[in-house]
Structure formats: structure tokens, C-alpha cells
Amino acid sequence: MSACMWRTANSALSIGRLDQILQPLLAKEMARVKTDKGREEVVKRTIELVGSFFLKLNDHDPLMPSVGNKLFGGSSSDDTVTVGGVTREGENAVNDMSYIILKTAEMLCFQDPNLNARYYEGINSPEYLRRLAEVNINMVASPSIHNDKAMIDALVHQDIPIEDARDWGVTGCVEPTIVGRHYGHTNCMLVNMVAALEMALNNGVHPVMGDLIGPRTGEAAADFSTYEDFLAAYKTQLKYLCDMSVEINNYLGKSHQFIHPTPVLSAMSTGPMENGKDLIDGGAMYNTSGVAMVSLTDVVDSLMVIKKLIYEQKALDFPALLDALARDFEGDANVVHARVNRIPKFGSGDEEAISIAQDLIDFCYDVYIPQKNYRGGAYWPGFWSISYHVGFGMLSGALPSGRKRGKAFTPGLTPAPGSAEQVLPNIRSVAALNHLKMPNNIAFNVKLAPHAGDSHSKTLDYFSSYLQSYFELGGMQWQFNVLTTDMLKDAMDHPEDYRWLIVRISGYNAYFVKLNRNMQEELIERTEFLS
Incomplete structure (x- = not known):
């Protein structure tokens, strides 16, 4: 990865389907242990390794002239990781590593990697979709969620063989590559x-x-x-x-x-x-x-x-x-x-x-x-x-x-x-x-704030239902900003209190306080819907 960054533009490098890459290694490690405690240690170690990898993805930012900041304000190198969806054979690709990657991202709440999740209705479970909604709520703006069936259909329509079309990962913001x-x-x-x-x-x-x-x-x-x-x-x-x-x-x-x-x-x-x-x-x-x-x-x-x-x-x-x-x-x-x-x-x-x-x-x-x-x-x-x-x-x-x-x-x-x-x-x-x-692909941005009187479970019900309905109707992609307009206004006035706040622009994550004022105002002016 570092060699590719040195040799080519340090921007939007696709890591690919990280859960599919790492799952065989996790399975091999799990096969070596015989106790629940041993398996728990393997999971902890795996989270630590994935977290270290994510830290590495965040240890640099591309240099950008001031005019570039007006167009790419707050953007990092935007390395992308994809999880979930289906395998080349059309079977469920959601595995243990899918959940470990989601958990690691949720714990760290970094702007990179640009985490993208594929969801295939009828093959991936409703519990997986609910977990994607929960990670979005907890991280505020990640991952971006894609309708796997719609994307695969679009790729096949471009004469990509079905097996290869099923093996797509996100590059850059939301774009598919085989x-x-x-x-x-x-x-x-x-x-x-x-x-x-x-x-x-x-x-x-x-x-x-x-x-x-x-x-x-x-x-x-x-x-x-x-x-x-x-x-x-x-x-x-x-x-x-x-x-x-x-x-x-x-x-x-x-x-x-x-x-x-x-x-x-x-x-x-x-x-x-x-x-x-x-x-x-x-x-x-x-x-x-x-x-x-x-x-x-x-x-x-x-x-x-x-x-x-x-x-x-x-x-x-x-x-x-x-x-x-x-x-x-x-x-x-x-x-x-x-x-x-x-x-x-x-x-x-x-x-x-x-x-x-x-x-x-x-x-x-x-x-x-x-x-x-x-x-x-x-x-x-x-x-x-x-x-x-x-x-x-x-x-x-x-x-x-x-x-x-x-x-x-x-x-x-x-x-x-x-x-x-x-x-x-x-x-x-x-x-x-x-x-x-x-x-x-597309980017469908929604500022959706949980209702103050709703429990965490009720909020998850609403978010999951919206996603389910959108994908059943044929929508391709959805990305959230799970916050209120008042929070963003306060972050503009008191940036020292919101260094952690990531937001979704139109395909990538950024720290809100690093954005130029025009981009901050655009996020504030988006319609705030209550869940």
C-alpha cells in the first residue's frame, strides 16, 4: 500500500473487500484455539491489528494548495474499504471479519478509511442491515451503504460478467471497480x-x-x-x-x-x-x-x-x-x-x-x-x-x-x-x-437526526426501516449525517469542542472543524429530518 502511495497519486486508493481478504486468516487463527477464552483473545488481537492498519491510513494527509481546499476542503487521502454483499458465487459474503471491521471503525471513529458496506436484500440478513444503521448512528457519518443488487445489475448491464460484477469494491467516494x-x-x-x-x-x-x-x-x-x-x-x-x-x-x-x-x-x-x-x-x-x-x-x-x-x-x-x-x-x-x-x-x-x-x-x-x-x-x-x-x-x-x-x-x-x-x-x-x-454510482445524502424521546432500539427501528424501504424501491446508495443542525452551528462557534466530529460530504468523510466555511454552511443548510 505504501509503495502504491509513493509511486502514484496519494488519493483514493481502494483497499478492496477487506473482510474477504482477512476472513481466511481469521478462520485459520480460530482453528488453532480450543477454548472460548482463546477465541476471545484472537478477536481482541484481530481488532488491535485492524485498528493499527486504520491508524496507518490516517497518519498522512495530502498536501493541498489553498485553491484546492475550496474544492476538496477537509478531504484526506480517502483510502476506501468495502465489506459485505455477496461472493463471486452469489452467496452471503458477510462474515466475522465484516463485523470486526465495523466494530473497529466504530471504536476509532476516524475519517479514514472511507468505509463502504454492501447490502444484498434477501441474501444478507436484516440483523446485518440493522448493525450498519447502528454503526452510522454511533459514528455519525459512516459507513456509506450500497444496494448490492442494484450495483451488480448496473455492472452486468455494462457487460461485466456476473462473477466479476459480484466482486466489486468501492474506489474513491462511492464508485465501483472490479x-x-x-x-x-x-x-x-x-x-x-x-x-x-x-x-x-x-x-x-x-x-x-x-x-x-x-x-x-x-x-x-x-x-x-x-x-x-x-x-x-x-x-x-x-x-x-x-x-x-x-x-x-x-x-x-x-x-x-x-x-x-x-x-x-x-x-x-x-x-x-x-x-x-x-x-x-x-x-x-x-x-x-x-x-x-x-x-x-x-x-x-x-x-x-x-x-x-x-x-x-x-x-x-x-x-x-x-x-x-x-x-x-x-x-x-x-x-x-x-x-x-x-x-x-x-x-x-x-x-x-x-x-x-x-x-x-x-x-x-x-x-x-x-x-x-x-x-x-x-x-x-x-x-x-x-x-x-x-x-x-x-x-x-x-x-x-x-x-x-x-x-x-x-x-x-x-x-x-x-x-x-x-x-x-x-x-x-x-x-x-x-x-x-x-x-x-450515486451519492444520496441525508441529514437524519434521532428523535430526542426515542430509545436506541426505537431509533434503530426507524433507520433500518428507511434503509430497507429505499433499497426495496431500487435505490443504489445512501449515506447519513446523524446529527442536528444546532450541533453543527455550535461546532462552528466552538471548534475546540468538536475535533472528533466527522461528517459525510458527498462520498467522503471529513472532520467538520477542518472544512472551509462555505462547506460548513452547506452542511448546516441541508434539511434536517427527524427519524
Whole structure:
């Protein structure tokens, strides 16, 4: 592991399915002892060894310039560990080491490793799911929990053989890679979907930058007689950005092939030796590149406003909307803001908002999947944002959704704050989206606080039920922040009392007090649901 960190970028190294790696060693140790006391000592020693390994993962942080802190604030090296799910044969993979790893993480409560748990309904036990909920409650923000069936189905849909698809582990934030056989480059680029919206509203000009970035698609005030006309302009701008992202990434990849081969990592993978190629030259069994589409929710909510207020209700026209955006909804433009806020948002359960979201997901899938990367593999789209929803938000003006200038976008595939008063409509909306079209996974962030009057057992009942319902509906991934808004505000005012507090951003953990202020405010502004 250390050699890989020295030789390659010290970021998002996937440790793989640690419970599957260590379980045979634990079983061998257990077979040597004959008494309960002896077995207890083996378990204690195993926890100590796993804890020492986790300490090693936390003994360094990547150096980052100040501008990087605005985009990756609080991020560590984000080494990832995966537990649970099913075996290559489709059998229950949850074992003793799964629980030992969870217990060790719970005891230490570190930001690293980025712990991810796979759960397969009907094969993994309800008790295991309940334990995952309990560890989340006790750790506040970990592990991230994945619907194993949905992820495996998405991988098989990309022509990964079923046995290999079942053997996936998380890389980086939430992204799937086939353990030991796959060079996925899962975060090769993050695409700002809002930028295309602003360019469509301004005939190819990005209003904050002031430059003509995309193609000329028409003046909003004069050239879009129907909602479909405007949607077509948006998709034209988005496709332009997507195509440019592929072109630039392929140039960078070819440069990488020339100046920075990866012999150490290649030696640890299946494929390079057999193919006589370094991983960076396409030596892996599977060669893909992963795209993160950032801020889908903000676009959907904006399109809903345009569709409803301008084209259907005719309560607004483009000149009035653009004027309100230019004034950041201040002054008399707050009347427009009030109208905007009455339009249903994605996450409210509104079927039209879900339909718009699915249409854009389908569009991104159709744009990226046919394109080839510099190693000959496909581009896989996903919907998560690391912390770029904050950085990109700083570079954006006010949006038709009602979001103010410079404010953070929504993280991952999470509904915007205020979309619903209860968490269930959020669950139904996100789970309704087709997981087969998101092979690079998603991040669904929920701030869910236990009710003060509930016992620990009652709280576990609620959390487990929410998870069960979400996965039964087809949802891919869920990550919690189990805390209150008041706690976060107090941590901002008294950081010396909260050095221990980890939070989930959009795929990775971070210590709250190490985040920049913009990222702290984004976490505070997320909707707090009571369990």
C-alpha cells in the first residue's frame, strides 16, 4: 500500500473487500484455539491489528494548495474499504471479519478509511442491515451503504460478467471497480451540469465568466417558443461540455501514458502481466473512465420552474426571470422568488420532476457510454460531487430554482433543502431513478437526526426501516449525517469542542472543524429530518 502511495497519486486508493481478504486468516487463527477464552483473545488481537492498519491510513494527509481546499476542503487521502454483499458465487459474503471491521471503525471513529458496506436484500440478513444503521448512528457519518443488487445489475448491464460484477469494491467516494481486475479511473472528471443551464439561458455565454463558452443556441427572450425548444438548447450546451470533457481527458490520459506509468499498481492487478501492458496503457481486464455529473437536482428544479411558470402558467417570461436572476432575487425580484418557491421540486415525490431527472440521466448515459477513453474503454456516468457542489456553486449566478448567487449546489443526487418536510418523498424520488443508467454510482445524502424521546432500539427501528424501504424501491446508495443542525452551528462557534466530529460530504468523510466555511454552511443548510 505504501509503495502504491509513493509511486502514484496519494488519493483514493481502494483497499478492496477487506473482510474477504482477512476472513481466511481469521478462520485459520480460530482453528488453532480450543477454548472460548482463546477465541476471545484472537478477536481482541484481530481488532488491535485492524485498528493499527486504520491508524496507518490516517497518519498522512495530502498536501493541498489553498485553491484546492475550496474544492476538496477537509478531504484526506480517502483510502476506501468495502465489506459485505455477496461472493463471486452469489452467496452471503458477510462474515466475522465484516463485523470486526465495523466494530473497529466504530471504536476509532476516524475519517479514514472511507468505509463502504454492501447490502444484498434477501441474501444478507436484516440483523446485518440493522448493525450498519447502528454503526452510522454511533459514528455519525459512516459507513456509506450500497444496494448490492442494484450495483451488480448496473455492472452486468455494462457487460461485466456476473462473477466479476459480484466482486466489486468501492474506489474513491462511492464508485465501483472490479477488485484486482479493473482500472476504472473513476473520478476522471466532474461535469458542472448547471454551467450548461446558464449557457442555455445566455446563448452560449457563461454569465459569471462573461465569455462565450458554448455554441449559440438562441436568445431566451425571443427564440424558445416551447419548453421543448429550451430543453433542446440546454441539452446542446450539455453535450458540448460532455464532449469537450472527453476530448480533454483523453489528451491528459495520453500525457499520463508518456510521463507516468504505474508499474507497482500494475504488478498487483490481473491483466498487465498477461497482456504485457501497464495499467495506464490498457493492460487491465476492464478499462473504463468514471464521470461525476454534478448538480442534477439544481437543473431539474430550474427546468421545473421554467416549464411551469413560463410555458404552462404563463405567470412569468424569460426577460422577467433573467432580470430576477441578475438581481439575485433581491428587491422587487423577491416576488419572483416567492413564485419560484411554490413550484414542486425534485424530492417532493412529484412525478414530473422525477421524469425530468430521468430524462437527463438517460441523456448523459447516451452521450458518454458510446465514447472511448484513451485506453479503449467506455465512460461511465454517475451522480456524486465529492465537494465540488460547493466549489462550482461559488462560480455560478442565481438559478431559476431559486438558489442564490454563489451558494452551494445540492450534493450528489440529493434533493434540495426544503423539497419535502419528511424524508419519505426524498426516498421515493431518488429510488425511482433507473440505476442501470448510473454505473459510476450515486451519492444520496441525508441529514437524519434521532428523535430526542426515542430509545436506541426505537431509533434503530426507524433507520433500518428507511434503509430497507429505499433499497426495496431500487435505490443504489445512501449515506447519513446523524446529527442536528444546532450541533453543527455550535461546532462552528466552538471548534475546540468538536475535533472528533466527522461528517459525510458527498462520498467522503471529513472532520467538520477542518472544512472551509462555505462547506460548513452547506452542511448546516441541508434539511434536517427527524427519524
